[in-house]
Amino acid sequence: MSVAALPAESPRPRPRASRDAGRNQASILAAATQEFSRYGLGGARVDRIATRARTNKRMLYYYFGNKETLFLAVLEATYARIRAAEKELSLLDAAPVEGVRRLIEFTWNYYLAHPEFLTLLNSENLHRARHLKRSREVRAMNSPLIETLAEVLARGRRRGEFRSGVDALQLYISIAALSYFYLGNNHTLSAVFGRDLASAEARRERLAHMTEVILGYLRPARPASIDARRSARP
Amino acid sequence: MSVAALPAESPRPRPRASRDAGRNQASILAAATQEFSRYGLGGARVDRIATRARTNKRMLYYYFGNKETLFLAVLEATYARIRAAEKELSLLDAAPVEGVRRLIEFTWNYYLAHPEFLTLLNSENLHRARHLKRSREVRAMNSPLIETLAEVLARGRRRGEFRSGVDALQLYISIAALSYFYLGNNHTLSAVFGRDLASAEARRERLAHMTEVILGYLRPARPASIDARRSARP
Amino acid sequence: MSVAALPAESPRPRPRASRDAGRNQASILAAATQEFSRYGLGGARVDRIATRARTNKRMLYYYFGNKETLFLAVLEATYARIRAAEKELSLLDAAPVEGVRRLIEFTWNYYLAHPEFLTLLNSENLHRARHLKRSREVRAMNSPLIETLAEVLARGRRRGEFRSGVDALQLYISIAALSYFYLGNNHTLSAVFGRDLASAEARRERLAHMTEVILGYLRPARPASIDARRSARP
């Protein structure tokens, strides 16, 4: 389905008129990513996408069939990018605590640098993942980080630095959650709390806080003292 | 179209056309809340709202001016509801640990029972809080919980149950984040991870995890050891 | 039909709720005059009229039936006003040349002070006098000036100051035309010629010019020669 895969699969010789089909597709995709992430699926305009891609609407339909399929292609490409970035992360190179910290920072920085990821996901959730569910590709693109994180947690636990019983998926979700909510809801939070949560200072504080929360949570229980968790679960 | 067709809730005989302005306004608001939360601002249809409210489009403009203002009214009412619910919470009645646990559960349960809150916020963020920024009302409706939470944290710390140096707003945001992300992105997360995160079992696990994360983080450092925060921030 | 006549004809006792029916009608009429003259019949808004009249739409329908009838009432009142003003003019008190000059100045000043007269007439002409044709009242309100002007012309001719063969109606129309066109098309003329025709200076010049045109035309032919017009129109 994904159009991103098309170029590689079409080795057929290009006809004379073609300037650069791949480039056109890519620029449509880039324009669509911007448009969808800024306006959502419902608010996006095919016209604007074509204009921004410096092509015409017809091309858009030629390559992508229709608006929804284009939206899916955008989602797939967006997921592909974050997965690719995650692959660059080497959490196992460092000590466990450091590995977790890296993951937190990576997540934070990625969201910060790729705000379209947040809004596209929001849009797709509004549509109950209707598009993603149709996509084999994305389902196959399971994050490689879950397993790596599980390994980090295991090591840390063996070294007595982490508590036991931590589910890697839950933790992964929590780490994502802490950044996602803050950055994705930045506008409303700022409006409601009357503070500028997007300032450099505020961001530094947020990153520090999130790190403390996760690492604080992962600390093993105090050997001799009363286990906080025991009292928490009577 | 006439409200006269409505069921028995209105004992007094009703004329052909309803003259109960308040009721009409309320039902438009309710219908709009549904529509906007399901389809977003761009995807919402004024026609559907009118139909669902058992009135006609014209009344919607009569009372609310236009679609955007109606959207703002929906946002304001939605905020008013969660703030009202928060007021019912008595975090200070119980021990600090219990207070925090209550807040976590309240947040989780509220989002679960009011999924429209999540999607409406997402929509508003897509629009960069354009509507909320115009609303005095909402800005005045600062959450009462921040201060209460600060008090809970202070007490807990005095009792040696919580660590020091915790910012109440950051913690409040984090607590919200953990629920928000999971519930709001339920569809995509389920699609991507190939698990049903909406099952009762999965939800129970999630609530437990979140509670552990927050309370685990709040545990004070081991009395004799170096403060965790210092080691966290070299 | 004219509502302006209503108060006088309804001596019946006013019911308790009445504040001042006449005043209400008058203020609706005044508001409608403004609205119709500014936006034309098609562009006028019943809502705005009601608001401007500080009453509600229902009253407007109560008194005037509908928008078109209201428009007619406005026309009638407008005509009544100019006819009343014309009656104040005493062209026969002065010498003929002075009388004509007075008429020119009166026309000019009236149009200047009552721009609504021009635009309302334009609107009514757009509608091919559909409303006026229905109005007995207006047809009965023939300008008293035509006959007076005829008398002025006759006197002037007898005194050798005016040429003969001048049709009073044609002259009346021409005098109106010279002011009407300039003032009524002020905006487009200014735009097209790139001059401000509405300045005090420009207006003074225009009035002088118009007076010269009319009086220049009325000059008799040279005493010694045969009057060309006499031979032209036996």
Added chain:
Amino acid sequence: MSVAALPAESPRPRPRASRDAGRNQASILAAATQEFSRYGLGGARVDRIATRARTNKRMLYYYFGNKETLFLAVLEATYARIRAAEKELSLLDAAPVEGVRRLIEFTWNYYLAHPEFLTLLNSENLHRARHLKRSREVRAMNSPLIETLAEVLARGRRRGEFRSGVDALQLYISIAALSYFYLGNNHTLSAVFGRDLASAEARRERLAHMTEVILGYLRPARPASIDARRSARP
């Protein structure tokens, strides 16, 4: 809907939908001219324009953006036509008196043949030349006649046939005014005066009157000179 339904003017076989952009634009413009001139800007209906142009509403927006811009396009085309017609006039070919007479007749006949010019101007004035002010085109289309008329006046004066001190622009406006008012207000004038001012007879009289007014005004004052009117009408 399809232009294919049109008569035989198009010899070559036509596909179902017209691809002749220019023709479509022109027919929209023609239809709009009719509609706007008959109903004014406010009263004009986009739907009717599309129907009359044998196209669909969408094309109208495709080519002209919106109703107001279309209105401006109509104005511009209308001005362009009268300016073009004015260029055909050769006032300097004849004797001065004859030149002025030609201008009067041209104006009269043009307004008679193009009543839309009058109503469109009235509409634009109702809107305070809002559209024309935005139009470079029209401002650049200053009438070529003003200067020609000035030249005619100068010549006539040199020949002792015209008075001195006549401003060409003022005279041009006056000539236009005399026709414009009579023809443009034909309906109301006829209604008010109870005469049919549109009859051939009435029109002949009007033209004669206007000519007399202007030429009568232009006569030089000097008693001892050649009778301007005799030489003017051989």
Added chain:
DNA sequence: TATGAATGAGAATTCATTCAT
């Protein structure tokens, strides 16, 4: 491949007018 032109269905919004009290 590429592109301007075309379109039907539908979207938000407006309007004059009437109802019920």
Added chain:
DNA sequence: TATGAATGAATTCTCATTCAT
């Protein structure tokens, strides 16, 4: 008289999509 509420029928404008070349 007076008024807020209600309404159906338009009205302008938009949109995704397709046609013809």
